[in-house]
Amino acid sequence: MKKDKKSFLTGNEVVIKAALAAGADSFYGYPITPATEIMDGWAEVYSKNSKLNFLQAEDEMSAGFLMIGAALTGKKAFTATTGVGNVLMQDPLSMAEAMELPTVAVIGQRGGPSTGSVIYSQQEVNLTCYGGNGEGYRVVYSPSNLQELYDYTIKAFNTAWKYLIPTFVLTDGYLLKTRSELNLYQPKANVTSKPLILKKANRNPNKESDYVNLVNTYAIEEECYEANIKLLNKFKKISPEIEESYSYNLNRQTKKLIIAHGLIASAAEEAINIIGKNKKVGLFVPKTLRPFPQKDLLKQLGKIKQIYIYESAANQLDRLVKEAIYGSRIPIKHFGYPALGIEAETIAKLI
Numbered sequence: 001m002k003k004d005k006k007s008f009l010t011g012n013e014v015v016i017k018a019a020l021a022a023g024a025d026s027f028y029g030y031p032i033t034p035a036t037e038i039m040d041g042w043a044e045v046y047s048k049n050s051k052l053n054f055l056q057a058e059d060e061m062s063a064g065f066l067m068i069g070a071a072l073t074g075k076k077a078f079t080a081t082t083g084v085g086n087v088l089m090q091d092p093l094s095m096a097e098a099m100e101l102p103t104v105a106v107i108g109q110r111g112g113p114s115t116g117s118v119i120y121s122q123q124e125v126n127l128t129c130y131g132g133n134g135e136g137y138r139v140v141y142s143p144s145n146l147q148e149l150y151d152y153t154i155k156a157f158n159t160a161w162k163y164l165i166p167t168f169v170l171t172d173g174y175l176l177k178t179r180s181e182l183n184l185y186q187p188k189a190n191v192t193s194k195p196l197i198l199k200k201a202n203r204n205p206n207k208e209s210d211y212v213n214l215v216n217t218y219a220i221e222e223e224c225y226e227a228n229i230k231l232l233n234k235f236k237k238i239s240p241e242i243e244e245s246y247s248y249n250l251n252r253q254t255k256k257l258i259i260a261h262g263l264i265a266s267a268a269e270e271a272i273n274i275i276g277k278n279k280k281v282g283l284f285v286p287k288t289l290r291p292f293p294q295k296d297l298l299k300q301l302g303k304i305k306q307i308y309i310y311e312s313a314a315n316q317l318d319r320l321v322k323e324a325i326y327g328s329r330i331p332i333k334h335f336g337y338p339a340l341g342i343e344a345e346t347i348a349k350l351i
Contacts, residue, residue: 005184011176012037014146015106015169016045018153019078023190024104026053026077028066030085033118034173035108038080053077060085064092064103071101072214074195076157078104082173084115086124086131093166094132098216098227100234101196102160102167106153109172111339119173121339122262125316128168129290135228137235139167139242140290144265147182149175152287154187161191163238170289172312174341175263239291248272250282250300256351257300258283259321260310264342268310271347281351286320294324301325307332310347314338 009017015038019027027042029035039056046054053075057063063079070077081089086107096103109124111117130136139159141152153169160167197211218224248269250257258281260268265285272281284300286293307330311317314336322332335342335350 006181007184008179008181009146010037010179011146011149011171013041014150014182015080015153015176016041017184018150019104019157020045021150021184021186022076022154022157023193024076024078024157025051026067026070026075027079028055028057028063028070028077029079029081030057030060030063032060032082032085034110034120034176035080035082035085035106037176038106038108060088061091064089064105065095067103067105068092068096068099068101071096071103071193072195072197074193076102076161076193078106078157080106080108082108083110083112083118083124086127090127090131093138094134095216096166097132097134097137097231099214100164100231101214102164102193104153104156104160104167104169106169106171108176109170117339119177120312120341122172122264122312123314123316123338124170125289125311125313125320128170129320135232136290137165137231138290139163139165140170140288141168141244142170142261142287142289143175144246144262144285146175146178146180148287150182150184154190158187158191159242161193163242164196165238170262172263235291240295242288243291243293243296244287245293245296246285246287247300248283248285249277250284252303253280254282254303255280255305256282256308257304257306258308258310258347258351259286259297259317261286261289261317264310264312267342267344268347270344271351274344274348275351289317289320292320292324297321297324301328301330304330306330308351309334310342311335312337312340312342
């Protein structure tokens with residue numbers, strides 16, 4: 001990484017800075033709170049840079065398909081949405097899954113169901129990890145603060161284009177609207193993009209055979225089955241290279257383990273500081289919700305006597321954790337607050 005530069009930005013501004021640092025050149029979207037400022041900010045940058053592309057689509061489905069079209073031609077395109085927009089966008093994102101296309105979507109979670117509240121929740125975990133009519137072969141990063149939002153937005157572009165897979169940055173309205181200090185930097189290198197519809201990059205096609213036929217519709221069940229197995233095997237192969245987690249105050253003396261993600265993980269870390277590190281309470285944070293860092297979590301369970309799960313949803317992180325540690329007899333206390341923020345003091349008192 002090149003030299004850091006300290007800045008004081010909102011989360012929405014951070015996303016734009018990170019996208020540019022990752023080499024993004026195209027944005028297609030539709031306004032929806034709390035992610036509208038990402039589109040507005042990109043429109044402003046676009047107005048001053050003729051090398052960039054931008055279009056406000058008529059809806060989220062159109063925005064998603066525009067992003068796919070741009071990716072096919074070699075552009076590094078992304079979008080931002082939330083809530084009902086995330087629901088609508090699952091159609092094109094499912095197509096990207098099927099055709100192994102690189103896409104990046106920043107999701108600013110808001111309360112549900114339906115239109116719900118317009119600012120915050122962690123209720124789009126299931127939707128983002130497994131949305132669409134497939135198996136959820138996609139990558140989902142969950143940053144916990146603005147520095148991580150910058151880091152993982154850059155990483156999302158490089159992951160998407162390295163592995164040719166839909167990639168998401170799962171954030172929320174609180175994080176996108178918050179202003180904080182962080183270090184901006186330019187990566188030494190980014191994964192390059194190329195036209196995916198051509199058999200060879202930088203080629204001037206003049207006949208039909210120069211094009212690649214990317215398929216997402218199959219005439220018979222066996223063909224669809226083979227396509228699914230191909231995607232499954234690819235996802236299994238790349239998952240160990242992508243999975244990430246973070247732990248805090250975990251050692252041989254730790255008896256109580258908090259599991260949280262996103263903004264709540266930051267609150268949980270502060271709760272441990274309030275309680276005192278000598279109280280034998282540790283924290284495990286999955287930075288990738290899809291693929292979930294199962295091996296990392298299982299390694300931490302040796303001396304643990306009690307697990308606490310905190311989330312701003314009824315039971316979405318809860319499901320992922322229980323699937324990952326299936327067979328473990330460690331008791332779990334789950335605290336779900338759908339569409340409601342959780343303060344560090346609350347977590348400390350409950351522990």
